[in-house]
Amino acid sequence: MEGSLEVLESQHSIAMFRTLDTAGPLASSLPPTLVWGGRMNGNPGEVFHGIGSVPVLKKGDKYPYFKKVETFLQRFGYLDRAQHPSQGVLTEEVSDALERYQKLHALSVTGEFDEETRAQMTTSRCGMADPGSSLTYVTVCPWDRTNLTFSFTSGTSDVLGDEEFGAVRNAFETWALSTPLTFTEVSAGSNPDIAVGWHPTIAYDHDMTGDVVAHSDNPPDCSILDFGPPQPLHFDNGEQYWAIGEEPGAYDVESVALHEIGHLIGLDHSSNPAAVMFSQLNPNSIRRSLWPDDLIGALTLYPFQP
Template structure:
């Protein structure tokens, strides 16, 4: 009963319209405008959000992006606007709500470091509202709006491998941290470069050239703007404005949209005359944008580390750069990001990294280690390995990983490995790596615990898949890192038939039962050694018990 009483008292004190829902407004401002909802008690009435500078500031920001009078008051018009359908991306960061430069209202977030981008529309049936051909035509037209006014070009692909922008329709929770909310409300959302994926809420009724439903062309054009690096515009008529006001027969990019995209990629490519001695004609050639010098993942001869982060993405580090992959092992972009940009405070040339059970990520280099959470380095770091933490772990590591068979942390250095439990290296360690971990080379460069319950080990330009059920490397390994993780092929036909991940599977590659070696739990190893290590998975241990029990029964029957 505290909330209604509080609302009644606030209404009485401030003479506000009690039909306005402050709780709804708070949640809206928290989601889109960066407002933090305060925790209140009945004795903190004077701290009600409607009376707080932070609430007023967020409300003014919302009013600016909605193109309505910037009053800082939660009036009927503001409340009504909050309930309009809109894009699910938060609004921009410009806080000067009353003195904005009227000539520039667009905002930019990030950009692609290339001008030719590829896209893929995922699914055999995109949405039941429109047939596939109409969806494809609408999406192609949406991309064309942007290429017509900038140096960008776009190419549709028919497979998701090595694609810059993946688009699909989904309902409610759909694999990211931003679930849809059913009909109305959020219509779609998109990610900035160099992810760029676009998700449409399939609970909406998508239409084309109709005042009924939600116009797919307009929504797609807006979301692609985000994929290219544009944030929301505070000009109400701009395509990049956050709210959807219905079908527009004369839909087109506005000057603010054009200025924004050109600020990132320039205008249409200029041409310069080129003269030849064999003809008197002037031949025009396109002036190409210089290509930035970045390492090509398809040419890497080794990697530094490979790890999962709390956000569900996987990161490959090499030197001063990193690449990001999603849980389906789809490389988000072949253009890398500098470690200093994505992980501020972290040095280059990292030795090893892994994600702790607390969802913190630990990085190791030389005699120091760092702890990151949600992409932010925690205070008090770096610290000294073995002295301030990770007792017994050596300096200058090769790899660190959580083993899928027993959920224990292991470190490797050369041909030695260390088992880390209860905040220290276990007694009787280190041990010889190649004595227990059958089929793996000494001195691995990196190790990874992946979502499909396998561990992966990387050495040079190759990798090994280690099976906890058999406690050995699977048949057919090692394989090429470039081909299987970075999708380095000249064409789809050149790719192995099982290179893509099944959409309903967590595995990195498809395989048949014939691709696996027969299970041999004790091949070239002492069973007591393996049990002592605790390295076999529970399933494998159960199989051993069954085999031993069956053997004992057979022995008694025969003798």
């Protein structure tokens, strides 16, 4: 989601990929790519400081601050940091990584660091890494049961009363209505499967500075953060504004929660810009309805029993 929703950098070698036909009516009805705009310390800011000042580059070009772009590609799963340390050069490998990034984000696939790619990289996004190829839905792993519990650990003063909790409950209910999953709210001291809360930008389990609007994790058997259970659903309460519905400069709690719950039940990012599991979302917008893309992925993990 374009403020960034994250599960952490990873090459997702454990992911199991399944494709959905993108040539049919679903693909033809997709809206334009959605993005999130972030802010840093209350001011409009870039996802990664410095990327916006990197000029347009072609394969073979060198530029010191291009290392910022390489770091971005490493963080979100397009380059292996160990095998490709940042050099400030647009190499063949980096060009291939840019092509994968461009394809997944519905950009012109050039393999170059062009203006369109720079603009996309300087918007906020989901903190979870992207899958390794341009697929529609991507599954990682399921829970070993379908009856899950959740609790709230903290809220946000951006929203009146405790409406943020109701918005998260609505997001859980949306997934429950279309799958065999159930989500039961319990007290924080009842060993919940999922802990929901608003945290400082630099939280105990993940740094959400700059680009990450919220983050969660996969189910325990394929956890990336590996702090749980409970598995986290954490909203950035330091650099981001939160709202119920559309509000300029703010993110809709329910829309972000719906995406993060998708990660929590075992879904990775989708390449479908209309899907809840697409990595980006504009502030002042909502995305509260599951698309067939989201549902097929969830039901692959949790099929209804006859």
